Amino acid sequence: MTAKTRVRFAPSPTGPLHIGGVRTALYNYLFAKKRGGDFILRIEDTDSQRFVPGAEEYIIEALAWCGISPDEGIENGKIVEQPSEKHPFAPYRQSQRKDIYRGYAEDLVKRGYAYYAFDTSEELDAVRSQAEANGDVFTYNYQIREKMKTSLTLSPEETEKLLSQENNWVVRFKMPVNYIIKMADEIRGEIEVNSSTLDDKVLWKAADQLPTYHLANVVDDKLMEISDVIRGEEWLPSLPLHFMLYEAFGWSDSRPRFAHLSLLLKPDGKGKLSKRDGDRLGFPVFPLEWKNDAGERSRGYREDGYIPEAFVNLLAFLGWNPGTEQEIFSLEELTEAFSLERVVKSGAKFNPEKAKWYNQEYLRMRSSDTLAAEFSLVLKEKGIEKSPEYTTKVIELFKDRAAFVNDFWNLCDFMFKTPESYDLKVKEKFWKEDTSEILDQVIVLFEGIKEFTKENIENILPATIKERGWQMGSVMNCLRLLLVGESKGPGVADIMALLGKDESILRIRRKSLLP
RNA sequence: GGUCCGUUCGUCUAACGGUUAGGACUCAAGAUUUUCAUUCUUGCAAUAGGGGUUCGAUUCCCCUACGGACUACCA
Numbered sequence: 001m002t003a004k005t006r007v008r009f010a011p012s013p014t015g016p017l018h019i020g021g022v023r024t025a026l027y028n029y030l031f032a033k034k035r036g037g038d039f040i041l042r043i044e045d046t047d048s049q050r051f052v053p054g055a056e057e058y059i060i061e062a063l064a065w066c067g068i069s070p071d072e073g074i075e076n077g078k079i080v081e082q083p084s085e086k087h088p089f090a091p092y093r094q095s096q097r098k099d100i101y102r103g104y105a106e107d108l109v110k111r112g113y114a115y116y117a118f119d120t121s122e123e124l125d126a127v128r129s130q131a132e133a134n135g136d137v138f139t140y141n142y143q144i145r146e147k148m149k150t151s152l153t154l155s156p157e158e159t160e161k162l163l164s165q166e167n168n169w170v171v172r173f174k175m176p177v178n179y180i181i182k183m184a185d186e187i188r189g190e191i192e193v194n195s196s197t198l199d200d201k202v203l204w205k206a207a208d209q210l211p212t213y214h215l216a217n218v219v220d221d222k223l224m225e226i227s228d229v230i231r232g233e234e235w236l237p238s239l240p241l242h243f244m245l246y247e248a249f250g251w252s253d254s255r256p257r258f259a260h261l262s263l264l265l266k267p268d269g270k271g272k273l274s275k276r277d278g279d280r281l282g283f284p285v286f287p288l289e290w291k292n293d294a295g296e297r298s299r300g301y302r303e304d305g306y307i308p309e310a311f312v313n314l315l316a317f318l319g320w321n322p323g324t325e326q327e328i329f330s331l332e333e334l335t336e337a338f339s340l341e342r343v344v345k346s347g348a349k350f351n352p353e354k355a356k357w358y359n360q361e362y363l364r365m366r367s368s369d370t371l372a373a374e375f376s377l378v379l380k381e382k383g384i385e386k387s388p389e390y391t392t393k394v395i396e397l398f399k400d401r402a403a404f405v406n407d408f409w410n411l412c413d414f415m416f417k418t419p420e421s422y423d424l425k426v427k428e429k430f431w432k433e434d435t436s437e438i439l440d441q442v443i444v445l446f447e448g449i450k451e452f453t454k455e456n457i458e459n460i461l462p463a464t465i466k467e468r469g470w471q472m473g474s475v476m477n478c479l480r481l482l483l484v485g486e487s488k489g490p491g492v493a494d495i496m497a498l499l500g501k502d503e504s505i506l507r508i509r510r511k512s513l514l515p
Numbered sequence: 516g517g518u519c520c521g522u523u524c525g526u527c528u529a530a531c532g533g534u535u536a537g538g539a540c541u542c543a544a545g546a547u548u549u550u551c552a553u554u555c556u557u558g559c560a561a562u563a564g565g566g567g568u569u570c571g572a573u574u575c576c577c578c579u580a581c582g583g584a585c586u587a588c589c590a
Binding site for chain 2: 188193318325426477480486492
């Protein structure tokens with residue numbers, strides 16, 4: 001029998017989650033749900049220096065907006081702090097688990113896998129700059145540790161003394177020499193690294209009594225019975241360390257499987273997508289809007305009008321595909337179709353155009369009622385009150401032309417207010433000497449239509465134009481000019497039927513206002 | 516510099532040794548819509564380079580180039 005699938009998303013609350021992080025969370029979620037497993041949210045806040053207020057709440061809200069609901073770790077929108085049946089491994093915030101880690105670090109020291117290091121930051125800096133002066137890059141490794149002030153070089157008595165006197169010592173992992181670490185990655189296959197190229201990473205710090213990422217991560221994954229670790233590629237270089245840690249703890253048999261996701265890249269140029277790219281390139285890099293301490297806003301997909309399902313869909317396809325030609329997937333369908341085997345190895349550049357296309361597809365799937373309700377908020381801001389029925393009919397007519405709800409105003413503002421300006425190029429092209437007089441006749445014609453429906457207008461107007469020998473192009477385009485103000489929009493009959501007889505005629509009469 | 520990862524149309528990707536290298540986005544052209552948009556049709560456009568292995572390489576191996584990540588008492 002295989003153990004239950006349990007995955008975790010473990011962000012650190014150092015700022016807003018960006019879309020790469022959301023994608024990692026999504027893949028974890030899909031992977032777990034596909035296998036009937038659990039998706040756990042854990043907050044890795046072991047760096048007290050970089051903690052950003054509000055970031056944790058942001059992460060929770062962003063996941064919720066995407067429809068990704070953790071099975072464990074949050075309850076009622078809050079990180080769980082007390083163990084319960086549903087959340088047996090609480091607290092899920094590492095800063096509240098700090099007492100757990102020291103014992104593990106000391107256990108490693110006792111058994112010879114780690115050691116105490118007493119170097120001050122000044123001493124470290126000195127060695128580092130000396131190495132740089134020699135043209136080398138400083139790494140705290142097996143060659144260096146023999147020269148430093150550690151429990152390896154000091155006598156047990158001295159070590160004990162320093163341990164009790166000093167409060168800024170650390171525990172470092174004692175990386176073995178010349179050992180070939182063989183690892184497997186679910187996406188990349190076999191990877192081998194010689195341990196001699198690795199350094200002695202700090203595992204635990206006396207100064208703040210906190211572990212570093214590496215220790216906390218391995219310990220918590222073990223304690224929380226994580227079966228599969230799916231995380232960003234930036235963690236690949238520390239995978240050997242993590243493997244060694246599992247080995248040192250004697251946990252190799254229950255070690256989770258690992259999968260490292262390629263990074264999301266800038267749409268132009270080079271490098272991984274960063275927080276600044278969004279504002280520079282004109283698309284959001286964050287799921288939700290974020291305001292920093294300085295009051296600067298970074299755009300969010302939610303605030304930009306993206307439909308969460310569309311956002312999730314497009315994110316899923318950045319580095320994964322189902323192998324079929326289907327591109328539109330609900331969260332449920334994604335769950336069904338997802339597999340790590342179909343995750344691509346190379347980094348994906350984010351494509352804002354395609355993102356827009358996805359939203360358009362989802363917008364069309366929404367009912368006109370729903371869209372009208374959302375659009376009425378925009379109308380309200382502009383001080384326009386119209387019945388939901390009317391707004392729905394307008395949306396119905398304009399739905400296929402929009403990619404976002406926010407597009408509607410530019411598309412159909414003339415359905416809500418009489419045009420105040422007119423595109424004179426249209427007038428120049430289509431307005432003839434007799435146009436004004438013809439339009440007077442058209443008004444009379446419209447006044448005679450009892451039921452001012454699209455069908456009736458379509459039956460009567462073109463026939464009359466032909467009958468009386470008017471120019472179709474001239475009359476229709478001038479009519480449009482008066483109704484819309486420019487050369488755009490749905491059929492003239494559609495517009496008039498919705499506008500109603502009175503408003504339509506009123507707009508035609510305004511021909512006298514044309515310059 | 517070192518370690519590791521990667522490289523198919525402009526972009527996202529398919530093709531797990533045999534295809535006219537497929538699809539989507541973008542772009543262009545045409546049709547429809549007497550407007551605009553939609554829709555439909557068509558088109559443009561790629562295996563980084565060089566060596567192997569093989570009857571046959573996008574696919575396997577090696578080298579080079581390029582890109583990326585990491586190289587903190589950050590995650």
